[in-house]
Amino acid sequence: MIIDPFERRDDPWQDVERHVGRYGAPYFVPEVIDHAQGSYIYTESGRKILDFTSGQMSAILGHSNPDIVSAIHTASTRLDHLFSGMLSRPAINLATHIAQTLPEPLTKVIPLSTGSEVNEAALRMAKTVTGKFEVVSFSRSWHGVTEASGGATYSSARKLGVPGSPGQYAIPTPYEYRPDFVDSEGRLDWRRELDFGFDLIDAQSVGSLAACIIEPVLSGGGILVPPPGYLAALKEKCHERGMLLIIDEAQTALGRTGLWYGFEHDGVVPDILTLSKTLGAGLPLAALVTSERIEQEAFDRGFTFFTSHVNDPMVASVGCTVLNVIERDGLVGTSKAKGDYLHDKLEQLVETHGVVGDARGRGLLQGIEIVEDKQGKKRSERLADLITQRCFELGLHMNIVCLPGMGGVFRIAPPLTVSYDEIDEGMAILDQAISDIEGNL
Numbered sequence: 001m002i003i004d005p006f007e008r009r010d011d012p013w014q015d016v017e018r019h020v021g022r023y024g025a026p027y028f029v030p031e032v033i034d035h036a037q038g039s040y041i042y043t044e045s046g047r048k049i050l051d052f053t054s055g056q057m058s059a060i061l062g063h064s065n066p067d068i069v070s071a072i073h074t075a076s077t078r079l080d081h082l083f084s085g086m087l088s089r090p091a092i093n094l095a096t097h098i099a100q101t102l103p104e105p106l107t108k109v110i111p112l113s114t115g116s117e118v119n120e121a122a123l124r125m126a127k128t129v130t131g132k133f134e135v136v137s138f139s140r141s142w143h144g145v146t147e148a149s150g151g152a153t154y155s156s157a158r159k160l161g162v163p164g165s166p167g168q169y170a171i172p173t174p175y176e177y178r179p180d181f182v183d184s185e186g187r188l189d190w191r192r193e194l195d196f197g198f199d200l201i202d203a204q205s206v207g208s209l210a211a212c213i214i215e216p217v218l219s220g221g222g223i224l225v226p227p228p229g230y231l232a233a234l235k236e237k238c239h240e241r242g243m244l245l246i247i248d249e250a251q252t253a254l255g256r257t258g259l260w261y262g263f264e265h266d267g268v269v270p271d272i273l274t275l276s277k278t279l280g281a282g283l284p285l286a287a288l289v290t291s292e293r294i295e296q297e298a299f300d301r302g303f304t305f306f307t308s309h310v311n312d313p314m315v316a317s318v319g320c321t322v323l324n325v326i327e328r329d330g331l332v333g334t335s336k337a338k339g340d341y342l343h344d345k346l347e348q349l350v351e352t353h354g355v356v357g358d359a360r361g362r363g364l365l366q367g368i369e370i371v372e373d374k375q376g377k378k379r380s381e382r383l384a385d386l387i388t389q390r391c392f393e394l395g396l397h398m399n400i401v402c403l404p405g406m407g408g409v410f411r412i413a414p415p416l417t418v419s420y421d422e423i424d425e426g427m428a429i430l431d432q433a434i435s436d437i438e439g440n441l
């Protein structure tokens with residue numbers, strides 16, 4: 001039997017029902033997607049939908065970006081894939097280029113494939129180097145679905161009823177809109193919260209703390225931006241205990257937050273940095289970055305992460321091109337400007353709609369929180385669901401955080417190449433969708 005990949009067989013949903021396995025969340029889109037271009041996706045029925053999640057928060061240069069298409073074409077006809085012990089120019093150049101975008105001492109790079117995988121590698125490296133095994137992360141974290149990355153993920157897929165990795169601990173996530181620890185004026189008292197978190201860690205630890213892994217802005221956790229000073233204080237807590245700080249920039253790297261890297265907002269350099277999603281602009285490419293000292297120590301202690309796609313040349317070519325395009329087109333600066341513009345529009349929604357409680361984010365990673373009423377701040381997952389559906393009908397795809405107890409936050413992350421007109425179009429649709437749903441309350 002020969003089936004063309006894009007062949008339109010009769011009723012796709014019959015094939016889906018019979019042959020497509022499920023992986024944890026319902027298929028959101030009630031239509032099959034035919035193609036994608038720039039900031040839009042197009043359904044088989046011919047509908048054009050603004051993609052304000054950049055695919056899975058990855059396609060930062062828009063879909064089918066001509067530079068990426070050309071890089072894939074060139075590499076696929078010249079050098080696609082190699083034995084993992086071989087090196088190629090694209091792999092060497094990718095490592096060199098990534099290092100050049102980073103501050104000292106982050107100079108050593110291992111290119112891998114996905115976010116879960118690179119966090120798995122980072123945690124393995126931290127355990128190898130420290131000789132310890134306990135790992136700390138935020139209570140609203142998402143770092144992946146593999147053994148160690150899933151173990152450091154508190155927002156999903158923990159209730160499997162089987163033992164996970166030993167030595168996993170959570171600290172409270174700083175959440176300014178809904179603070180758990182407040183000062184005399186009712187504002188988030190993050191220092192007390194952080195101290196409390198580490199008092200609990202110290203009480204539970206068996207004396208084998210290896211690492212703390214965090215995102216500089218929690219995306220899946222609800223677009224939560226740690227307050228100024230928080231990350232520096234967290235790094236101090238880690239180093240006091242001999243732990244390595246791993247910063248997971250799957251969603252925040254490469255201009256997304258208005259600087260090259262999310263950690264730069266806080267002036268905190270991690271011991272290990274992980275990049276994924278945005279590095280391949282939609283293709284599976286990730287990278288672990290660390291210092292020469294840590295890399296040497298890991299090597300000496302026998303660190304191994306030999307995968308089939310480590311240093312793969314074709315995706316490395318894509319990664320090189322992503323970095324070149326960001327630099328050539330000044331996308332870090334425009335992300336900041338467009339992000340500020342988008343944020344102002346979201347603040348207007350907070351002012352004009354009773355159900356929009358908060359707008360927050362950095363650069364082109366923004367979020368709004370849907371509530372039943374502003375006073376009570378009660379989350380409304382039901383309203384957020386209805387608004388999402390209405391947006392889709394009107395031609396806008398946005399993502400609602402679907403963590404238990406966290407639904408109600410929209411994540412808005414258009415490609416860095418989005419135009420101001422497209423932002424206006426998306427915000428007009430969102431405004432109308434919210435009005436339509438409010439009108440039916």
Ligand SMILES: Cc1ncc(COP(=O)(O)O)c(C=O)c1O
Binds near residue numbers: 115119248249277
């Ligand atoms: C911050 C963060 N880290 C890691 C991951 C896992 O990446 P992947 O899905 O590529 O395994 C994700 C995925 O959403 C993420 O948001």
